[in-house]
Amino acid sequence: MESMLTCLRQLNSVKHTVLIAGDLNLPHVDWKFMHTAATDEIHVHFLAFASEFGFTQCVTESTRVDNILDIIHIVTECNVLALVGSSNHDSVLFKLFMPDNGSNDKWKFCPCLRL
Numbered sequence: 001m002e003s004m005l006t007c008l009r010q011l012n013s014v015k016h017t018v019l020i021a022g023d024l025n026l027p028h029v030d031w032k033f034m035h036t037a038a039t040d041e042i043h044v045h046f047l048a049f050a051s052e053f054g055f056t057q058c059v060t061e062s063t064r065v066d067n068i069l070d071i072i073h074i075v076t077e078c079n080v081l082a083l084v085g086s087s088n089h090d091s092v093l094f095k096l097f098m099p100d101n102g103s104n105d106k107w108k109f110c111p112c113l114r115l
Contacts, residue, residue, distance in 0.1 A: 001042050005049050012053050020055065020073040027067035031057035059092055 012018050026046060028038035034051055036043045050057070055073035063070040070092055 001045055005045055008049060009053075017074065021071065023070050025069050026071070027069060029068075031068055031071075032060070058094060063092065 008018075008020065024046065026036075026043055028043050029036045029047055034047060036047050038044065049055075050073055057068070058072040058074065059068050059070060062068055072092060072094055
């Protein structure tokens, strides 16, 4: 976990928009309040990283049973369009608005992506 977070910290130092997406299996995180009752290294360290760098969890509905296991973390606008069941996790369909060519003045729409 620590080597992944080291890599993400380095990636986050660039000027470009950073998107972290995938199934991180962090079922004990309350993404709405950025809190976890879990004490294991994975939950605690990833949540601290997300808070430190201002990442927002775009997925707000359960993707597997009662848990949000699939995450989309970004420091910009992201709208989840749908959760589509296709496996033991629901797929997440989302769209992004990101700065165009590093400029905060112009924004471009990134078409729908599926996680």
